[in-house]
Amino acid sequence: MAMAVAEETVEQQILVRLLNGSTRCVRFASPRVLCEDLKARVFEIAGIPPSLQRIVTGTREIGEGEALPASRDASCAVLLRLRGGKGGFGSLLRGAATKAGQKKTSNFDACRDMSGRRLRHVNGEKKIKEWNEEAGLRQLEVVAHDYLKKESQKLKNESSAAEDIKKFREEAERKSQEVQEAVLDGLRRAKNKKRGTDGKRKKIDMDDMASKKLRIMSTGKDSDQELMPPPIHTGASSSQSFEDPSVLNPSPEAVPSPAETAKPVEPVEPVVNLQAPQEPPPKVIEEELSFDNFQSAEELETLGMDRLKSELQKRGLKCGGSLKERSARLFLLKTTPVEKLDKKHFAKSK
Numbered sequence: 602m603a604m605a606v607a608e609e610t611v612e613q614q615i616l617v618r619l620l621n622g623s624t625r626c627v628r629f630a631s632p633r634v635l636c637e638d639l640k641a642r643v644f645e646i647a648g649i650p651p652s653l654q655r656i657v658t659g660t661r662e663i664g665e666g667e668a669l670p671a672s673r674d675a676s677c678a679v680l681l682r683l684r685g686g687k688g689g690f691g692s693l694l695r696g697a698a699t700k701a702g703q704k705k706t707s708n709f710d711a712c713r714d715m716s717g718r719r720l721r722h723v724n725g726e727k728k729i730k731e732w733n734e735e736a737g738l739r740q741l742e743v744v745a746h747d748y749l750k751k752e753s754q755k756l757k758n759e760s761s762a763a764e765d766i767k768k769f770r771e772e773a774e775r776k777s778q779e780v781q782e783a784v785l786d787g788l789r790r791a792k793n794k795k796r797g798t799d800g801k802r803k804k805i806d807m808d809d810m811a812s813k814k815l816r817i818m819s820t821g822k823d824s825d826q827e828l829m830p831p832p833i834h835t836g837a838s839s840s841q842s843f844e845d846p847s848v849l850n851p852s853p854e855a856v857p858s859p860a861e862t863a864k865p866v867e868p869v870e871p872v873v874n875l876q877a878p879q880e881p882p883p884k885v886i887e888e889e890l891s892f893d894n895f896q897s898a899e900e901l902e903t904l905g906m907d908r909l910k911s912e913l914q915k916r917g918l919k920c921g922g923s924l925k926e927r928s929a930r931l932f933l934l935k936t937t938p939v940e941k942l943d944k945k946h947f948a949k950s951k
Contacts, residue, residue: 615639615669616676619647632671636663643679655680892935901928919948 613629627642640651656663658677710721895901902924909927913920
């Protein structure tokens with residue numbers, strides 16, 4: 602009995618943290634402190650109605666009729682009751698489907714799974730994993746594509762080579778036929794020309810012999826000068842000689858014998874050119890080019906392609922291109938020294 606009285610007389614001390622962050626020490630005569638008694642004391646201290654108070658110790662809320670845990674330095678916090686809302690994001694999506702004029706949605710990527718992760722992040726990781734697993738297949742596709750490309754190129758080259766060979770054979774056959782026809786045509790022309798030349802030469806020889814005999818019979822002289830072969834006469838000269846009556850009736854004593862008409866052929870000495878060797882023409886010395894005499898690149902074009910080329914080569918510049926390009930490149934030296942020109946204007950060193 603004495604122990605029970607001593608237990609009731611023990612003073613209970615509780616540290617209460619209010620809404621403003623301050624802490625008050627509340628003392629009770631009994632060690633067993635009910636939640637209603639603590640709320641009444643808080644109402645006396647802070648003026649918060651007991652119906653709006655929530656007593657929380659640690660992570661547990663003390664309900665009506667419950668006693669605070671008995672300890673020497675117990676502590677608790679006073680919180681207010683808050684009005685309830687519409688709910689979370691899920692309830693908002695469910696309510697959006699029931700509103701008039703709004704379409705139902707099938708995109709739930711913003712929702713979270715049971716572990717608190719967004720669904721779009723989870724689905725993204727799944728897609729990345731599947732993509733990594735298919736890397737081998739993609740590599741095989743690339744290899745197959747390259748192989749097919751090479752094979753198609755090879756077939757294309759072979760077909761083009763076959764076409765080239767076919768064209769070459771057709772062209773060679775056509776050229777050989779043309780050469781054959783040209784050779785036959787040339788032979789025919791040469792044969793016809795030879796026939797005409799032989800007939801003409803035979804006729805000329807006969808005219809020469811007749812004129813020679815007529816001259817011997819008309820003169821009646823047996824001399825070397827008269828026996829020399831006369832020049833070839835045309836048809837008009839031979840006709841005139843036949844019209845002469847003295848020539849038409851020669852005397853038989855005037856015809857010489859073949860032994861007397863023979864004459865030895867004297868050897869011809871080669872002609873030696875005794876003229877002095879010609880001296881080479883003197884070299885033309887070009888005058889030094891002065892840019893003061895030219896006001897534009899068009900005026901430099903009057904020098905000509907060769908002169909512009911030689912001037913550019915003297916200065917180590919490129920000498921190719923058209924007449925306009927050479928004159929424009931050389932005209933740069935009027936305003937810019939050679940040392941400050943761009944490297945693209947200089948010729949490459951061999």
